[in-house]
Amino acid sequence: MKFCGQCATSLEITEEAAPAAKTERRHVTVLFADLTGYTTFSEGRDPEEVRKFLTGYFDRSRVVIERFGGLVEKFIGDAVMAVWGADTAHEDDAERAVRAGFELTELVDKLAADTGAPDLRLRVGVHTGEAAVGPGEDHMGLVTGDLVNTASRLESAAEPGTVLVGDVTKQSASRGIAFESVGEQNLKGKSIPVTAWRAVRLLSETGGQGKTEALEPPFVGRANELRLLKDVLDTVRSDSQSRLVSLVGEAGIGKSRLVWELKKYAGGLVDTTYWHEGRSPAYGDGVTFWAAAEMIRARATLLETADDIETDMALDMALETYIADPADRDWLKPRLAAVLGTGKAPPGGRSELDAAVRAFFEGVAKQGPAVMIFEDVHWADEAMLDFIEELTKWWRDQPIMIVSLARPDLIERRPNWGTGGHNVISLSLGPLNDAQMADLVTGTVPGVPDPAVTAIVERAAGIPLYAVELIRSLVAAGDLESEHDRYRVVGDLSELAVPDSLQAVIGARLDRFDPDDRDLIQNAAVLGQSFTVDALSRLTGIEAADLEQRLTSISRREVITAVRDPRSAEHDQYRFVQSLIREVALSRMSKDLLRDRHLAVAEHMESRDEPELAVVVASHYLQALDATSEGEERDHIRRRAISSMRSAVDRAADVRGHEQVISISEQAITIADSDEERTPFWERITAAATDLGRPEEAGRYANLAIDHYRSVGDQHSEWRATRRLGFAYAQNSDWENAIELLEPIVKGAGDLTIDVELARIAAIHARALSILAMDGGVEASRALDITEAALQALERLHLTPEIVDTMITRATGLGATGRQVEMRVLLSGAIEIADTHDLYHAQTRGRNNLMFSTDPLDVERSVAIQEQAREIGTRAGDLSFVAFITGSISMLRTLEGDFEEAQREADSVTEYPAFEGLVAWKAVFVNTWEGNEPGVRSAVERLREATEIAPTSANRSALASMEVIRELVFGDREPAYRTLLEAAQNTYNTTFFTLTRFSHPG
């Protein structure tokens, strides 16, 4: 059974059968296409050139026809005949044949333009019915009968550049395609006239899927832009490399419409396109991952309103469908659940969640090409923008097309949006020209008097939404009446009053509603771009059933529309037909009303208690606060805003939205009126800034918090804030400062188990000491003693992640005293626990350290461990760790004598923002291999300078080993060897051990 990629329901196959073994009667659709102007074209040209043109055309038309599921039956002279349903009949055969017809005429227009032969056009005839289908080699001579003749006659009757179809074809294709009658045609060789229809345009994906109930003018202009999008999609399909297309243009210019046209195209292709759409909502700072979550929900056929249990089940099913490896599913599940807002992300960085989202869509793309549409990106937060921008780098070999739609405000905020990078294409949509606008108007309202067209076109200034809104207001005023998919003039349009801004047109249209409905629309606008009946009912106190009725009537006037698409996460909700309509509705509310409504929405959402809404709740409180003047009430709202912002910050921290944590916190700090209100946010910023590698910012806020807690005598909180500061130092490898901060506390404490924060402080302190012990900066036995005390306390308090981390610390200490075997056992155990508890940091740190404690002669085993670590790092999207580990692998390969492999590994690192030590390592390695002594010396010098500026342990140990290599190869081998032996005895770094083996001078 074949499944449709967008809805996961099985495709209706009306008749499934093997290719005919003998001649049979079948229901088929035949397409005939013929070039006009071909004779003139070939007369004036070199026969070679003509032949080349024709071969090119035939090759490409075959590709087009097959893409839409047809079979080329034959090429006759300059004509093409193709069949749908010859071996397997589908109910949308006729529709696909017409779609292929559209594409073929477009193909010829393009070829003609490229060849400088503007008179070349294509005529297409399509006819559906019974025909004799016989066994044939290569489908040649497969289909015969009257049907074939009729298709060919229809083709001759078609105007150049158009597709003409018979009655049956029109009947079966009309759900997705608009047709115009051309009356009865007396076709050559036919005794009775045949009713013929001209195919005008696509209305939907196949079978009427996604068709809109609202006014949709014929698509005008933008043919090149659409061509480009289709080409990108086709290229992504064929070369399996992702592309990002950035569309930028002002409100109502036609961004969403262009993408909708692409979707109609993709819907007609036989190969499933896995289509996803996600929108960034206009909630101030945005909701981290909202757009991605919408796409995942739709793929998992989950409604936005689903509860935790439904989400859990749907996620399981989606993972089973799209992710082959059970281990990957286990890894993905908690992370995607966090993205969807039903869980807390496991410990690890934001990059892990990014990686999980990417991995999910990579899984989808394994089944077929995927498209991801990021709508309203001007409202996305920075993290989401980074995420989108980096996709093509990660997806060099994934068949995924990414499209971002944004208004120009985004470019003010991000001037480089869509300009750089691999496989990024930028399109800026400008106004349509007057002729195109006139076509839009007359195509929608045939018979509209010329002066009215001129008035509309002049005012609309090339913005299609302007024209659309004017037409809608004429409908509202009763001057136009709907007729099929068009409008008819019934009023007097001679005195057309056209408001002078788009906002005013929309405002005037909203004014036409009676006050109750207008009120309803405004309430809905406060809820968001889309909203549920349930939410609106609670907000307004109107019964859901009554509400449905009123919403239906408002929908008819095209302000909102019901989302009926079962594949959408917003299924069963209502949506504003255009975001600008919602924006105008909001802008027309009084301050008092705005405040009341925002408060009501915030309270309603708070009661739903859904973490992913926390940021939205906070944004409603903030907007309510904005609309409130000084006074007691203001203070009340302010306090609620602050408390909602605390939840919002928690949620942002759960999905590692560090930037968002900081921006919400900074906002909260400005509206807070006491340090007591501010401290929780100071602490949050400390944690987020630490994760972002901004130690100074972390330190500044940590100190504010520490001082505050000290001044109020809150010991536990003071320790917690101190622990955060100590951690910030540790993350920055600033061990000396960590020790200076933490040592007095640990020493003064006595019993470490009296407070979890104290035990945690001891753990960080122990880690700092052990690291310094490695280089002999601290006595190793002392480090071990302190680690021991910390471990005892942690065990008693059952702090698993900290226990595992401190086990690794202890292993480091053991290594520093030469106790290699114990170190190995301890690390293996720590890694095991880290793996079961999914503790990323310990998983990678443990493995990295374990490499240094394996048998020095067992390079293979070391490499195997490093490769595991690299896999974990890659899955988590932790590029700098991957680079670091790759450097180590390259080093091990060198020691093993496998220079080629070492070179290959080292080369792969240059793609990453590598550590300086790693870059230098590569330079030393290559130059050593090539015997270039000055090259080696200058590379070592560069590393020495870098290490002076950034004395990280990675750099220091790289420098030490580089110096030894330099001396071993180009210098005095005896003393170098002695240094090496000494180093091997004094450090846990087995690189030195290994080097001794390979470099014994004797």
Ligand SMILES: Nc1ncnc2c1ncn2[C@@H]1O[C@H](COP(=O)(O)OP(=O)(O)OP(=O)(O)O)[C@@H](O)[C@H]1O
């Ligand atoms: N090329 C076009 N031909 C005909 N109608 C168009 C064209 N482009 C846009 N329209 C119509 O204009 C209206 C606004 O277009 P659309 O919704 O695509 O704007 P947008 O750029 O996405 O705006 P926003 O920034 O508000 O989302 C729609 O009704 C759409 O059908």
Ligand SMILES: [Mg+2]
């Ligand atoms: Mg849009």
